[in-house]
Amino acid sequence: MIETIRNIGWSVVFSVVAGLVGTALVMAASAIIPRLIDRLTPNIDEQREIARGNQAVAEYFGRxxxxxxxxxxxxxxxxxxxGLIAALH
Incomplete structure (x- = not known):
C-alpha cells in the first residue's frame, strides 16, 4: 500500500515538473520558430508582406x-x- 502511494506521488511530481518544463519549451518554440523562419528565408520579409496583405505569405508563415x-x-x-508510466511502473 505504501509503495502504491509513493508511486502515485512520484507520478504527480513527474507530471508537474514535465508540465512546467513542457510549457517553457512550447513558449520558447513559439518565440524561436518565427525568427528561424525569417533566417531561412532571407529574401522574403514576412512581416512586411503580411502587413501589405499578402495572404499567401501569411498562410505559409502561419502554417x-x-x-x-x-x-x-x-x-x-x-x-x-x-514520466507517468515510469513512475507508476
Whole structure:
C-alpha cells in the first residue's frame, strides 16, 4: 500500500515538473520558430508582406509556425506520458 502511494506521488511530481518544463519549451518554440523562419528565408520579409496583405505569405508563415509548435507539443506530451508510466511502473 505504501509503495502504491509513493508511486502515485512520484507520478504527480513527474507530471508537474514535465508540465512546467513542457510549457517553457512550447513558449520558447513559439518565440524561436518565427525568427528561424525569417533566417531561412532571407529574401522574403514576412512581416512586411503580411502587413501589405499578402495572404499567401501569411498562410505559409502561419502554417510553418503552427506545425513547429504542434510538433514540440507532441514531444512534450510524450515525455509527460513517459514520466507517468515510469513512475507508476
Amino acid at each position: 510553418l509556425v503552427g506545425a513547429g509548435i504542434l510538433g514540440v507539443s507532441i514531444v512534450v506530451a510524450a515525455a509527460i506520458l513517459g
